[in-house]
Amino acid sequence: MWLTNSSVGRKMVMGVTGLFLVLFVTFHVLMNAVAIFSAEGYNAICSFLGANWYAILGTLVLAAGFVIHIIYSFWLTLQNRRARGNDAYQVSKRPANVEWASQNMLVLGIIVVCFMIVHLVQFWAKMQLPELLGEHIEPGMYFIETTFSQVWVLPVYLIGFIALWFHMTHGFWSAFQSLGANNSIWLERLKATSNVWATIVCLLFAIEAIWFTFML
Amino acid sequence: MESNISFTLKVWRQAGPKEQGGFKEYPMKDIPTDTSFLEMLDILNEQLVEKGEEPIAFDHDCREGICGMCSLYINGHPHGPATGATTCQLYMRRFHDGETITVEPWRSAAFPIIKDLMVDRNAFDKIQQAGGYVSFNCGGAQDANAILIPKTAADEAMDSATCIGCGACVAACKNGSAMLFVSAKVSQFALLPQGRAEAARRVKAMVSKMDELGFGNCTNTGACAAECPKNIKLSNIARLNREFLCAKFKD
Amino acid sequence: MEDIKKDKNNAAQTVLDSKIPEGPIAEKWTNYKAHQKLVNPANKRRLDIIVVGTGLAGASAASTLAEMGFNVLNFCIQDSPRRAHSIAAQGGINAAKNYQNDGDSIYRLFYDTVKGGDYRAREANVYRLAEVSNAIIDQCVAQGVPFAREYGGTLANRSFGGAQVSRTFYAKGQTGQQLLLGAYSSLNRQIQMGKVKSYNRYEMHDIVIIDGRARGIIARNLVTGKLERFAAHAVVIATGGYGNTYFLSTNAMACNCSAAMACYRKGAFFANPAFVQIHPTCIPVHGDKQSKLTLMSESLRNDGRIWVPKKLEDAKALQEGRKKGSDIPEEDRDYYLERRYPAFGNLVPRDVASRAAKERCDKGYGVNNTGLAVFLDFSESIERLGIDTVRQRYGNLFDMYEEITDVNPGELARTINGKDYYNPMMIYPAIHYTMGGIWVDYELQTTVKGLFAIGECNFSDHGANRLGASALMQGLADGYFVLPYTIQNYLSDQITVPHFSTNTPEFDKAEKEVQAKIDHLMNIKGKRSVDSIHKELGHIMWEYVGMGRTKEGLEKALKLLKDLRKEFETNLFVPGSKEGMNIELDKAFRLNDFITMGELIAYDALNRNESCGGHFREEYQTPEGEAKRDDENYFYVSCWKYNGSDEVAPTLIKEPLHYEAIKVQTRNYKS
Structure with missing residues (x-):
């Protein structure tokens, strides 16, 4: 199977799942924004994404996307380490136009995953999961309020968002490159789009977190 | 001075x-x-x-x-x-x-x-042998001007063909990937009508040989293009990906 | 068949048959192909051919022979066939396509090549070269070589020195690279198919002769240091020229003449060794640590003007660094090429331009600290065309020059009396190409049966001087279109000969001899490094066997070379061991052959009492300082026969030249 056997196929899988996750975080940040303007609206969205078949299906697809992306990332890194060989360079310098993020995607990804676990424990484990188990749950806004009232949460979230920003600035255009949808002209355009998109998404996330911490 | x-x-x-x-x-x-x-x-x-x-x-x-x-x-x-x-x-x-x-x-x-400082780059030859050519026997060529090739395509193919096969791209890559090298050859032939006939076969063969020889996966860091002494562009890698994926989807 | 020629002056009475086919010049090749013997496809599988070298000639021959069905063993000293020095050719490749509708034809290309070669090439071979030139371009385009094109999609051409038509095809300034990669791609296809076995980092050390026929080689694996034996029905040598005899040249570091010398010692005649091309536009030598000379494309002479100061005191100031080129005003500059050759000006052929530069420098007008450089100035063309146009044409060369010398030729240096003076480049001639080589007949076979020589390492097509963009043409012509035919004429009666074993007394002996040579080099244990002796060789060659040669100088050179050989034999030091990789041993082996080659060049130069093409004897010049040919006495190819020892002078054998299609004239670039 060329999606697992060939390097280009593997990269395509990374690209497709990555783009999917970009779409997900984009929806997520927009959904959060609702909480700023209308508590009822947010609660409605939360109950809409509760234990319905479409929400469950969405969650499963999303989870699969995450899992594949993460498994492939470790797998690729392992292969790349092996390809690199055992001897490291004594002196190694990053060329000026190589993004720092691009060489540290795994580390950034791990930070994002850690943050995600915290986030899942704080929200998903109290929202969709109990609902699936048939338990009664509070409306969405309740969890926002309780979570962000803890002092340590905001800094942790901000760290997560910064890592996500770095991860996305490279991942976004890189996905297009891996899918072959790139050329010399579009390379710069895609890189700019990456930066703008990642900045909007992560800034919105940060603003929302700050809002939830101080304004609610 | x-x-x-x-x-x-x-x-x-x-x-x-x-x-x-x-x-x-x-x-x-x-x-x-x-x-x-x-x-x-x-x-x-x-x-x-x-x-x-x-x-x-x-x-x-x-x-x-x-x-x-x-x-x-x-x-x-x-x-x-x-x-x-x-x-x-x-x-x-x-x-x-x-x-x-x-x-x-x-x-x-x-x-x-x-x-000492001498390394064995035979793997590069092996990748080229896997498909870095137009299957054509000497002697049967038509007149050189019978194939019209737009100047832009010829120039772009030339830019890709400039690769000297030194291996700096692999040396610079934190993943030990040979994608820039392979993509330069794939691009040269993909851009020219002479190379189109077996473009799909070529890209599959060369990528598969590259993987087999233990080169890493490209993660688009761009260090290869940044360090390339001949300024081979990153867009070649995108073209290789495109050629490869199209070929695979056609299968 | 041409009459067998016996030379009266030669006691050895050796027979040289150039096998030129019957008929008018334009029909010879067609006639030959119509009547030659062929090998049928089933039998081709039973025949093995060794091809040594992977440059344009070697790679194209190896791939084409394999495509035909022969089993090919292909050797190169580099780590990949793609590194052969053909890759460095810049300008282009000639062909008589007449795509520009400027009156080009096969005859005209043939004529220009013979004239450019100062009437010392073999007519029939050159005509064949011009004849197949068009097929080369077709072949290369089919391979996917990205030649430069016009907007309409057709191929573009440029003009080159020594021709009045635009017939040069090019791929940026990297034509050699693209053509070689084309041949390399065909070669790779055959390696993949199993028809070619490729041996990289192998150096041929000797040729094995069984019953008077070349049947194999002894090669050393440069990584393990082990000697290995290879057998075949025929051996093809495509190992390039001997320019590195001069130590400093535009050749690559590993270019050497050892394979050619091995053939020479085994009975292949060496032809016209004195014909060495000196390229006028190289970056001058900057110090005694320099390892090689960098060629600046000849195209610079299209817009650059070459000059030295008119006044000796200015030259002195330049040499001592008290003045810079841009300090010297227009009226004090001597544009000596324009002065001497008003018709061709800065675009005279390579040999003429080189000699003129030497003449000025010898008179003390040299412009750098060694006094061995002249200026190439773009001030006038920048004024005429604007800096942007000039940079567009030569920008990459300016950058290359700046990287090497730290001087930017496109930079405005000063303005005197309203006139802009830009930094001029400094250039000086350097050894670039060798027209001489192993003697071959029309079939490219040497005087050893079954041993063929192609590309720069044979002598046949360029006479005494090679025109720009013709080396690539010749290499590919030999490899793609000539040898694959002619070798069959030899192999046709070899089909019953089974694959050879390498366990024969001849192989044993050859290997033992090479081993003894290596042991000898390792055991001299003197004090001097290979390079220090090679540099000394280079100095002798450049000083006495270089651009301007004299009888006394050449005799002195032969004496100095004898001493140098003694120094080499007694005072060489090779560190390390003969097992495993030993780069010093590799170089020592080659240097031994360079010394023999140097002597051969000197013998030939001494014999040829005339000036022609790349060979200039100062005694033989016109009052204006132009080369004076002697067609009466030297209208022949001088072939040198080895006499059993490097210390014994070789014997001269002459192949007289016969011109049917062309009238021999004096070259004139003045009017």
């Missing part, structure tokens, strides 16, 4: 493929700045031979930046600090008096060290 500098050269020495290697330092005195880097190594080798020691083995041949034989990872860059130039085109005026210059071989599992 011309002056002399003294510096310390820190060079990787390794007696053979299986031997343990290590760095050795050599003080270099009063080297004229208009000496090329390889001539500076010649001077050192001459001194080593005079002392009865074995000279440093390094690959080099044309010394005008086209054969692709020279390598060397100098101060953290393949082909040294200059951009768009090979090691043999590097001159000592790029360096400073009193500096320590670290010289290492290409490091990649697919490029095993033969001796």
Whole structure:
């Protein structure tokens, strides 16, 4: 199977799942924004994404996307380490136009995953999961309020968002490159789009977190 | 214009493929700045031979930046600090008096060290053998002007074909990936009508050989293109991906 | 068949048959192909051919022979066939396509090549070269070589020195690279198919002769240091020229003449060794640590003007660094090429331009610290065309020059009396190409049966001087279109000969001899490094056997070379061991052959009492300092026969030249 056997196929899988996750975080940040303007609206969205078949299906697809992306990332890194060989360079310098993020995607990804676990424990484990188990749950806004009232949460979230920003600035255009949808002209355009998109998404996330911490 | 500098050269020495290697330092005195880097190594080798020691083995041949034989990872860059130039085109005026210059071989599992700074790049030949050609027997060609090729396509194919196969892309890549090298050849033929007939077969064969030989997966860091002495563009890799995925989806 | 020629002056009475086919010049090749013997496809599988070298000639021959069905063993000293020095050719490749509708034809290309070669080439071979030139371009385009094109999609051409038409095809300034990669791609296809076995980092050390026929080689694996034996039905040598005899040249570092010398010692005659091409536009030598000379494309002479100061005191000031080129005002500059050759000006052929530069420098007008450089100035063309146009044409060369010398030729240096003076480049001639080589007949076979020589390493097509963009043409013509035919004429009666074993007394002996040579080199244990002796060789060659040669100088050179050989034999030091990789041993082996080659060049130059093409004897010049040919006495190819020892002078054997299609004239570039 060329999606697992060939390097280009593997990269395509990374690209497709990555783009999917970009779409997900984009929806997520927009959904959060609702909480700023209308508590009822947010609660409605939360109950809409509760234990319905479409929400469950969405969650499963999303989870699969995450899992594949993460498994492939470790797998690729392992292969790349092996390809690199055992001897490291004594002196190694990053060329000026190589993004720092691009060489540290795994580390950034791990930070994002850690943050995600915290986030899942704080929200998903109290929202969709109990609902699936048939338990009664509070409306969405309740969890926002309780979570962000803890002092340590905001800094942790901000760290997560910064890592996500770095991860996305490279991942976004890189996905297009891996899918072959790139050329010399579009390379710069895609890189700019990456930066703008990642900045909007992560800034919105940060603003929302700050809002939830101080304004609610 | 011309002056002399003294510096310390820190060079990787390794007696053979299986031997343990290590760095050795050599003080270099009063080297004229208009000496090329390889001539500076010649001077050192001459001194080593005079002392009865074995000279440093390094690959080099044309010394005008086209054969692709020279390598060397100098101060953290393949082909040294200059951009768009090979090691043999590097001159000592790029360096400073009193500096320590670290010289290492290409490091990649697919490029095993033969001796000192010399590595085995035979893997590149194998990839080319897998499909880097137009299947055409000498003798049966039609008139050269019978195939019209737009100037833009010809120029772009030429830019890709400029690759000298030195391996700097692999050396620069943290993943030990050979994608820039492979994509340059795939692109050259993908852009020309002569190469289209077997484009799908070629890209699949070359990628599969590249993977088989243990090169890493491209993660689009772009270090290869940044360090390429011939400025081969990253867009070649996108074209390879496109060609490969199209070929696979057609299957 | 041409009459067998016996030379009266030669006591050895050796027979040289150039096997030129019957008929008018334009029909010879067609006639030959119509009547030659062929090998049928089933039998081709039973025949093995060794091809040594992977440059344009070697790679194209190896791939084409394999495509035909022969089993090919292909050797190169570099780590990949793609590194052969053909890759460094810049300008282009000639062909008589007449795509520009400027009156080009096969005859005209043939004529220009013979005239450019100062009437010392073999007519029939050159005509064949011109004849197949068009097929080369077709072949290369089919391979996917990205030649430069016009907007309409057709191929573009440029003009080159020594021709009045635009017939040069090019791929940027990297034509050699693209053509070689084309041949390399075809070669790779055959390697993949198993028809070619490729041996990289192998150096041929000797040729094995069984019953008077070349049947194999002894090669050393440069990584393990082990000698290995290879057998075949025929051996093809495509190992390039001997320019590195001069130590400093535009050749790559590993270019050497050892394979050619091995053939020479085994009975192949060496022809016209004195014909060495010196390229006028190289970056001058900057110091005694220099390892090689960098060629600046000849195209610079289209817009650059070459000059030295008119006044000796200015030259002196330049040499001592008290003045810069841009300090010297227009009226004090001597544009000596324009002065001497008003019709061709800065675009005279390579040999003429080189000699003129030497003449000025010898008179003390040299412009750098060694006094061995002249200026190439773009001030006038920048004024005429604007800096942007000039940079567009030569920008990459300016950058290359700046990287090497730290001087930017496109930079405004000063303005005197309203006139802009730009930094001029400094250039000086350097050894570039060798027209001489192993003697071959029309079939490209040497005087040893079954041993063929192609590309730069044979002598046949360029006479005494090669025109620009013709080397690539010749290499590919030999490899793609000539040898694959002619070798069959030899192999047709070899089909019953089974694959050879390498366990024969001849192989044993050859290997033992090579081993003894290596042991000898390792055991001299003197004090001097290979390079230090090679540099000395280079000095002798450049000084006495270089651009301007004299009888006394050449005799002195022969004496100095004898001493140098003694120094080499007694005072060489090769560190390390003969096992495993030993780069000093590789070089020592080659240097031994360079010394023999140097002597051969000197013998030939001494014999040829005339000036022609790349060979200039100062005694033989016109009052204006132009080369004076002697067609009466030297209208022949001088072939040198080895006499059993490097220390004994070789014997001269002459192949007289017969011109049917062309009238021999004096070259004139003045009007």
